[in-house]
Amino acid sequence: MKRELVISKIERGTVIDHINAGKALLVLRILGIGVGSKDTVTLAMNVPSKKMGKKDIVKVANKFIGEEELNKIALIAPKATINLIESYEVKRKFKVKLPDFIEGILRCPNRNCITNSREPVTPKFYIKLKDDVVTAKCYYCNKVIRNVDEFVI
Numbered sequence: 001m002k003r004e005l006v007i008s009k010i011e012r013g014t015v016i017d018h019i020n021a022g023k024a025l026l027v028l029r030i031l032g033i034g035v036g037s038k039d040t041v042t043l044a045m046n047v048p049s050k051k052m053g054k055k056d057i058v059k060v061a062n063k064f065i066g067e068e069e070l071n072k073i074a075l076i077a078p079k080a081t082i083n084l085i086e087s088y089e090v091k092r093k094f095k096v097k098l099p100d101f102i103e104g105i106l107r108c109p110n111r112n113c114i115t116n117s118r119e120p121v122t123p124k125f126y127i128k129l130k131d132d133v134v135t136a137k138c139y140y141c142n143k144v145i146r147n148v149d150e151f152v153i
Contacts, residue, residue: 024056
């Protein structure tokens with residue numbers, strides 16, 4: 001007997017699919033969805049996937065995400081697919097694109113970096129993807145971050 005996960009459709013909003021397993025809660029944080037949120041959210045974690053082994057899925061009704069949110073999601077889930085839904089139909093589907101350079105999205109872990117001083121300096125990073133691992137290199141101090149999840153602002 002074959003078992004399938006069935007998740008109801010949304011009338012309008014955003015579906016984020018192919019999120020790395022276990023990262024859906026980070027995606028919710030990026031989207032500003034937390035305790036007390038009025039958004040209707042469907043969350044599936046560690047769902048079987050032919051391509052990824054396991055994956056997470058997030059559906060948010062009546063919300064369309066902006067470029068900054070897309071860049072943050074790309075950092076933690078570089079294989080994610082975004083589906084924009086209108087009238088229960090996918091109107092636009094695309095993969096996130098990992099930017100080569102970001103500003104104001106990550107914080108530098110180097111305490112001595114100028115971005116962590118009292119100066120009004122926006123953190124900037126060069127971004128690379130190698131073997132499905134995202135790394136970020138600080139523009140100012142050259143500190144390399146291998147686990148960007150914990151440094152997303």
